[in-house]
Amino acid sequence: MIEVLNGGTRATIQDAGRPGYRHLGIPQSGAADKLCFALANWMAGNRWDAPAIECALGGLHLRFNEPTTIALAGAEMWAQINGQNVKNFSAMRVEKGDILTLSFARDGCRAYIAIAGGLKIAEFMGSASTYLPAEFGGFEGRALRTGDTLAISNRPREAPRKIPQGYTPRLSRHIVLRARSAAEWETLDKPSQRHLFVSPFHASAATDRMGSRLRGDRIKTAKNLSMTSSPLLPGTLQVPPDGQPILMLVDGHCTGGYPRALQIIRADLWLLGQIAPGSQVSFRRCFTEQPPQILQARNSFYGGLIDGFAF
Amino acid sequence: MSIKAPEIRRYGDSAILIDYDVPGYSDRVHTRLNHLAKTLRAQTIWQEVVPSYKSILCVFDLSALSLDDACKKIDDTLKKLSRSPRTKGKVIEIPVVYGGRYGPDMAAIKKSSGLTQSEVIDLHSGQDYRVCMMGFIPGFCFLSEVPKALQHPRYDTPRASVPAGSVGIAGWQTGIYGLDSPGGWQIIGRTPLKLFDKTRENLFLMEAGDTLRFIPSSKALFS
Known part of the structure; x- marks a missing residue:
């Protein structure tokens, strides 16, 4: 059993999410950074998609009331066990009574804590992922807080693993996302089309699992566009009338009424989970033939390490 | 055609x-x-x-x-693609308490349409609506066109919180809020039915393609 001593800024239980329900208004949710989540589980000896803890920005303190193995991956949060520094992107043994503390995220937004065997969490619509706006999934449909106790599951697992050299993703406060045009790209005026790919943006304080409101050069449509509500995806960049774009994340609305300018390519979607308030966000244009090649290379690289994983 | x-x-x-x-x-x-x-x-x-x-x-x-x-x-x-079947999907009756505390924007609709409250209610509940899409949040249903006289733009700045079950108008669209949520639609009434209920076996009351019929009801519905 794991006891939450402090929930921190926002910590939730996530797994691979619940895709396939967007037509009912249910976003896929799941780990915002799918890659670091999968690496944490892999290091802990789990299947890549076992329920784990996602800690946004930091501040999470946990006490382990039984000996087990855990693994850390994602944003650097200066983790300590009983006051001793422990390494990010590694698995470690914890004893009964040990206390894990995470400080404040430095070079990303979210850290993942996987526990050997995974967490024991009832599934809702086929997933253990927490979806806060509708208060379902995960631990009572909410963020973790002081006094919560999490049970460890007995799923089959392997011995803890060490990440081979070259597989640790480099995270920073400057996020570069490769993108293709989305449905209303053509409606943007020419300066806006140029700005999107040359000017950096900054993630505002309005950044969470639903989306990130960006600040930077104003992005405008050439004409006033009256749109009916239309589908959105994680990684869609919407442009509201005030010209400050909104990047949709894993818990984002399934539909929206603003022009859709860009769509981040699938191979880069995991990076959206590492956008913190204040991060610099830049977009790079991807040409037609590139995304399948990038995806194939990334899938064979990480899929070769982590059984069953794909971006 | x-x-x-x-x-x-x-x-x-x-x-x-x-x-x-x-x-x-x-x-x-x-x-x-x-x-x-x-x-x-x-x-x-x-x-x-x-x-x-x-x-x-x-x-x-x-x-x-x-x-x-x-x-x-x-x-x-x-x-x-074969010929589209002439189906109404499920036909679902939605009891609604119009106006008063359940429909804070009834006054705005009365004013812009020049109709009395009972005329607004008769117009809004006098036709069937198709469920065109679900989302942006679980259970929210976007319905087909409201009668011309009732069409009204949404708020420029959304309200911080609109209660679940609120029936709203935005331009030619009408819809029902599935959860308590921020929202900019003009709210004319509310239904006690839960469009999305995580504790119910049928999580959703409806899906795209179904037909809705609003039934004007008395405030006793909420007591």
Whole structure:
């Protein structure tokens, strides 16, 4: 059993999410950074998609009331066990009574804590992922807080693993996302089309699992566009009338009424989970033939390490 | 008159948008689009099939299918699509308490339409509506066109919180809030029915393609 001593800024239980329900208004949710989540589980000896803890920005303190193995991956949060520094992107043994503390995220937004065997969490619509706006999934449909106790599951697992050299993703406060045009790209005026790919943006304080409101050069449509509500995806960049774009994340609305300018390519979607308030966000244009090649290379690289994983 | 063939457009690297070029709401397009969405959902290659008023977004696995092949698959499906069945889907009656504390924007609608409250209620509840799309949040249903006299723009700045079950108007659209949520629609009434209930066996009361009928009810409904 794991006891939450402090929930921190926002910590939730996530797994691979619940895709396939967007037509009912249910976003896929799941780990915002799918890659670091999968690496944490892999290091802990789990299947890549076992329920784990996602800690946004930091501040999470946990006490382990039984000996087990855990693994850390994602944003650097200066983790300590009983006051001793422990390494990010590694698995470690914890004893009964040990206390894990995470400080404040430095070079990303979210850290993942996987526990050997995974967490024991009832599934809702086929997933253990927490979806806060509708208060379902995960631990009572909410963020973790002081006094919560999490049970460890007995799923089959392997011995803890060490990440081979070259597989640790480099995270920073400057996020570069490769993108293709989305449905209303053509409606943007020419300066806006140029700005999107040359000017950096900054993630505002309005950044969470639903989306990130960006600040930077104003992005405008050439004409006033009256749109009916239309589908959105994680990684869609919407442009509201005030010209400050909104990047949709894993818990984002399934539909929206603003022009859709860009769509981040699938191979880069995991990076959206590492956008913190204040991060610099830049977009790079991807040409037609590139995304399948990038995806194939990334899938064979990480899929070769982590059984069953794909971006 | 037949419906103009939709445009098939690429959306990012692993989604296709099927876009019908219609201004406002069209019952014929809705029927066709809904039939197409159901046909596509039965095909296993799509990870998501999301219908809306005038388009369908189909997400696929780029490592299993190329963008060109995905477009072709949709093209083939469109060519082979059978006649749209004349169905109303499930017909669901929605009891609504109009006006007062349950419909804070009734006064604005009365003013802009020049109608009395009972005329607004008769107009709004006097026709059936189709469920065109679900979302943006669980349970929210976007319905077909409201009578012209009741059409009213949404708030420029959304309210911080609109209670679940609120029945609203935004332009020609009408809909019901599935959860307590911020929102900018003009609220004219509320239903005690839960459109989405995580504790119920049938999580959702409806899906796109169903038909709704508003039944004006007394305040006693909420006691």
